[in-house]
Amino acid sequence: MQERLRHFYAEALGGEIVSGSVRARGWLLIFYVIPDYKPPTWPLGETPKQMHFEWMVEDLESAVGKLQSLGATLAEYQRPEDGGLRVMLDPAGHPFCVARTSGVTPVFRDEASRQHR
Secondary structure (H helix, E strand, O other): OOHHHHHHHHHHHOOOEEOOOEEOOOOOEEEOOOOOOOOOOOOOOOOOOOOOEEEEEEEEHHHHHHHHHHHOOOOOOOOOOOOOOOEEEOOOOEEEEEEHHHHHHOOHHHHHHOOOO
């Protein structure tokens, strides 16, 4: 499974595999073997997430298609109110979100600009 995860994240992030880890976009992702691993459950937290990525993209459907071609799957549960966001699962079952950049409200940017006035 580690090898599938390495290849998935290296391809998805445009990175490279270096000494068993993935180096991409200033990140170093290291994958460990977990005995008796159970994938996280979504949306119920019976088995909690070990990590979570939010990927911002211009073209949501193209990004989802590319990630599926690399081994990701759409989570069974999708929030109906989040039309600009898809919850996906990597090859080991870790959930991550892919969101359309045009559908994101920049609340933090607004807060920061108010504090600097």
